Amino acid sequence: MRGWVCVCCGRWQVSVERIAGRYLYRLAYRYRPDVGGVDVLGEVGTIAALERLLSARTPVTLADLRERPAGRAS
Numbered sequence: 001m002r003g004w005v006c007v008c009c010g011r012w013q014v015s016v017e018r019i020a021g022r023y024l025y026r027l028a029y030r031y032r033p034d035v036g037g038v039d040v041l042g043e044v045g046t047i048a049a050l051e052r053l054l055s056a057r058t059p060v061t062l063a064d065l066r067e068r069p070a071g072r073a074s
Contacts, residue, residue, distance in 0.1 A: 004065035012060050013068070014050065025050045027057065 003015040015026045027041045027050070042053045051062055 003068045005068050006060045006064050007066050008060065008064060012058055012065075014065060027053055029058075 003013060005014075006012040011030045013028050013030060015028070017024045017026070022045060024043055024045060025047070026043045029039045029041060031037045031039070041057045044050050044053055047062075054061055
């Protein structure tokens with residue numbers, strides 16, 4: 001699974017999946033390791049919708065996201 005993570009703290013994450021020929025962008029927030037867990041904030045089908053979701057639910061923008069390093073599953 002591909003995706004992006006924010007450069008500020010690494011807790012805001014966007015994963016990308018291809019389902020039935022369409023892309024699904026899933027926005028999630030990963031809690032500190034001592035608390036654990038992930039909160040999925042939304043799933044959208046387009047980059048424009050992802051940008052709107054980011055501005056509505058997070059302090060980060062698309063410009064703040066970087067590609068997740070290879071070999072990093074979470």
